[in-house]
Amino acid sequence: MKTFVIANWKMNPSSSAKAEFLFNSIKDGLENIEKLGKKTEIVICPPFPYLSIISNIYNPCLPSPEAKATGGQVKSNIKLGAQNCFWEDPPAGGGSFTGEISLLMLKDLGCKYVIIGHSERRMFLNETDRIINKKIRAVLAKRIEPILCVGENRKDKEQGKTQTVLRKQIENGLKRISKSDVKKIIFAYEPLWAIGSGRPCSPDEAQVIRLFFKKVISQKYFRSIADEINILYGGSVDSSNAKSFIEEAGFQGVLVGGSSLKPKEFIELVKNI
Numbered sequence: 001m002k003t004f005v006i007a008n009w010k011m012n013p014s015s016s017a018k019a020e021f022l023f024n025s026i027k028d029g030l031e032n033i034e035k036l037g038k039k040t041e042i043v044i045c046p047p048f049p050y051l052s053i054i055s056n057i058y059n060p061c062l063p064s065p066e067a068k069a070t071g072g073q074v075k076s077n078i079k080l081g082a083q084n085c086f087w088e089d090p091p092a093g094g095g096s097f098t099g100e101i102s103l104l105m106l107k108d109l110g111c112k113y114v115i116i117g118h119s120e121r122r123m124f125l126n127e128t129d130r131i132i133n134k135k136i137r138a139v140l141a142k143r144i145e146p147i148l149c150v151g152e153n154r155k156d157k158e159q160g161k162t163q164t165v166l167r168k169q170i171e172n173g174l175k176r177i178s179k180s181d182v183k184k185i186i187f188a189y190e191p192l193w194a195i196g197s198g199r200p201c202s203p204d205e206a207q208v209i210r211l212f213f214k215k216v217i218s219q220k221y222f223r224s225i226a227d228e229i230n231i232l233y234g235g236s237v238d239s240s241n242a243k244s245f246i247e248e249a250g251f252q253g254v255l256v257g258g259s260s261l262k263p264k265e266f267i268e269l270v271k272n273i
């Protein structure tokens with residue numbers, strides 16, 4: 001199985017020059033990590049305007065000028081991802097969607113992944129499980145890989161509702177998704193109380209939740225499918241704790257916010273896993 005490190009830049013940095021610098025610093029730093037095996041996938045998810053700039057200077061999912069001659073692609077551990085998408089495909093969808101970004105556009109920019117259902121979108125943009133499910137199905141139909149985020153807030157946790165909340169988010173997110181498609185989804189457990197708090201979930205606690213994800217997926221599909229699913233942890237991951245979520249808690253990787261904006265810290269994080 002692969003190990004994923006997803007860099008969610010959120011609404012950062014504040015200029016395209018800074019975004020280019022951040023990307024290049026990360027890319028150069030990662031290229032110097034010799035032990036970075038083929039099985040580690042680093043996914044950089046910048047805001048949309050920067051995605052287009054970065055895709056122009058570096059796009060591992062589209063043929064490079066040199067590789068074009070042979071039809072090959074750039075071989076790299078670094079891939080591009082988006083932080084969101086819309087589910088319709090104009091004009092076939094029959095409508096106009098001001099301000100939205102289609103999956104065809106993302107595909108054209110070489111995006112291999114899209115983050116769906118991040119808690120900040122659920123919270124501030126009123127994204128419901130129904131919308132998230134629509135997006136997941138649209139992403140799968142375009143052969144892009146969705147990263148489905150779910151997580152409980154502090155109140156849910158304190159009231160002992162963590163598993164009820166997670167089960168609902170997972171089951172609703174997976175409505176009308178086939179057995180073969182569910183395997184293509186990367187799940188991310190991101191407890192809201194851990195995001196940006198500097199206080200991550202403990203690996204022991206996170207491991208219990210990881211096993212709970214497997215249970216919910218086994219119950220909806222098959223045990224064998226649950227065994228193949230990639231589940232990541234996100235919420236205050238840094239270079240000192242990333243490894244514990246993979247080695248101790250058994251996750252297939254981490255989703256990183258704040259630490260992905262500091263090149264040295266991010267490179268150290270990848271080195272340490």
Ligand code: PGA
Pocket residue numbers: 008190194195196197234235236237255256257258259
């Ligand atoms: P954080 O963010 O690493 O800054 O806690 C993670 C996320 O929101 O995806």
